[in-house]
Amino acid sequence: MKKIVKIFLVAIGFLTWNPLCGYSQINTDRVLAIGRNALYFEDYVLSMQYFNQVIRVKPYLPEPYFYRAVAKISLEDFKGAEEDCSAALERNPFLVEAYRCRGIARVYLKKYDEATADFDKGLDLAPDNKMLLICKGYVSVQKEDYKQAVKDFTVAIEKNSRYKEAYLNRGYAYMSDEDTISALKDFEKLLEIDPFSADGHAARGYVYYTQEKYDQSIVDFDEAIRLEPYRTGYYINRSLVRYQLKNLRGAMDDYDHVIRLDPYNSMAYYNRGILRTEIGDKNRAVEDFDRVIEIEPDNDFAIYNRALLQSELGALNKSIKDFTTIIEKHPDFFPAYYGRGEAKMKKFDKIGAEKDYNTAMLLRQRKLTKKDFEKDSLSTRKQSDKNLQNHNKLVVADREEETKRLTYKSESRGKVQNVNFNIDPENNIVLTFHPAKKSDVQRSTYFDRSVEKINQSGVMGKKLYLTNAEMPFDNQLENTFKEIEKLTKYIEEKPSAEFYFQRALLFENISDYDSAIEDLGKAVDMSSSNDVWIYRFSRGNCWMKKIEYEASLDDDVEENERKNGAEYYGMKMICDLMLKDFEETNNINPQFPFSWFNRGNVFSMQKDYRNAIANYTKAIDLEKNFAEAYFNRGLCYVLIGENEKGILDLSKAGELGIYVAYNVIKRFRE
Secondary structure, eight states: OOSOOTHHHHHHHHHTTOOOOOOSSHHHHHHHHHHHHHHHTTOHHHHHHHHHHHHHHOTTOSHHHHHHHHHHHHTTOHHHHHHHHHHHHHHOTTOHHHHHHHHHHHHHTTOHHHHHHHHHHHHHHOTTOHHHHHHHHHHHHHTTOHHHHHHHHHHHHHHOTTOHHHHHHHHHHHHHTTOHHHHHHHHHHHHHHOTTOHHHHHHHHHHHHHTTOHHHHHHHHHHHHHHOTTOHHHHHHHHHHHHHTTOHHHHHHHHHHHHHHOTTOHHHHHHHHHHHHHTTOHHHHHHHHHHHHHHOTTOHHHHHHHHHHHHHHTOHHHHHHHHHHHHHHOTTOHHHHHHHHHHHHHTTOHHHHHHHHHHHHHHHHHTTTHHHHOOOSOSEEOTTOOOGGGTTSEEOOOHHHHTOOOOOOSTTSSOGGGSOOOOOOOOOOEEESOBOOOOSSSOSOBOOHHHHHHHHHTTTSSOOEEESOBOOOTTOHHHHHHHHHHHHHHHHHSOOHHHHHHHHHHHHHTTOHHHHHHHHHHHHHHSOTTTHHHHHHHHHHHHHHHHHHHHHHOTTSOHHHHTTHHHHTTOHHHHHHHHHHHHHHHHHOTTOHHHHHHHHHHHHHTTOHHHHHHHHHHHHHHOTTOHHHHHHHHHHHHHTTOHHHHHHHHHHHHHTTOTHHHHHHHHHOO
């Protein structure tokens, strides 16, 4: 998102502070208060679980929808936030903060006219609401109508001549309109009102930087960092000043410090890679660009820089692969053809090299993308600059980066959308005696009446749980083998479907899937028609684990083939057996949502996403809060290009505790 102004984070901060009306029951009030506490401390995913509880008990209250929307905005789930605000306003059309919150969400969704309408509606109800005036100005900034933005912020200043946020944002609007003189006046006015404003010092420091007044700039950035030492953007921009002052060691120290604060800060890795390249530390520069690409797989600047370095270091195949990636995405960028040609020449591929050289010469002569090939004279570039000719320039931290705060280390706390998790579908739901805890915010087990009935009968000897997170048995192998031996004796004395089932689960825990499947087959043969579904359901899961396990063992299998183990091993027949077991489960126990979910996973593994979606939908119809089904269906929608539906499902999955969904939303949001 380009040109992010601090106002939105400030606005979100204000949203959490406004007390609303009380509630009729003390328990509801308490749960809502706990949720608001979690929201204030940036534990967004956990806070939503409390708001969900209130909504389930009292769906007519507007406040839990509103607060849940605030959490979703912080997690960049703007569509979900918009819907929650609308739900709050349906219940209370006079909730001013809900108009502001929905307007903020709509700005991020680029629905500028609707956002302005929300801010205007809020101002109708509260004409002196300063934050609404600031938000209106921000819409003008996003529309690049900077003169109108200045007018909007000026209205806020006229209502309160000491309103710091208005001066700060009007200054940014002036800067965007290339009026640094007026911007400097606003920032100095802000510091006159509040000499201890870290934002004011950082903003003025950046103006001095653009005016090449580096000695004055460094003083302001030093003060901003002293006042707020956890703002990574301050360090990044101070490093640019240090670079201009020829203090390369100091610039490098700033990047090191940012990375200690935020191990996922791609800008710090990128800029450090540029500096390391400049001082000849090429191997470690490659490591930095590797890290950037790991965090941002589509960062073309990092890919191109890595390609150049790999060519110089003799990693020619890797270099050619990176150059090819750039060429496929930017077919008119002639330097990439030159670079690939040189790498091919070093491999004595003269024909390939000449072909690339000729293509590069033709592109340069035709000047098909002249603007892309014109390199400006500045030593830095903005994040919005997509000109690959500026690949060797340091990146300036934008407003979004400067306002990013790092407070929590837990992966389920804070802005989880900024953490790059592996995007893997949720695993099958299985029956087990030993569930594992998932996280503080996602439930580990599901309740089902048919399973509870079995537990109450006591026929299994232990309580069965429905989960897709089983406890690892690495440290309990000896006990597991002893239990298998004991059950084997029971089976020899008096065989029963229950004993075979229990032993099958133990075999499954130690990855002896063939024995587990064999035992489950015997359980199926021995059981009555009423309870056979338990064994069929478990056998289908065991087949799935067998496929995944065997695929993971073969190091010669390419990664993409390993992820689709069923296709690689030609196991269509096994997939059919899985589907048959889950289908029989559905026939006997049609209200059991988990077999529908697991069938969806089989179809998804086969890349039959339409059928997978149909099965996930059936599972959701039966279990309204089935987080894993929403998550997997959302991924399927994204894979078939229906991103809007996918993001809605992922939003729901995140709301229900699968916090990885917010990172997926951020990656695939249009």
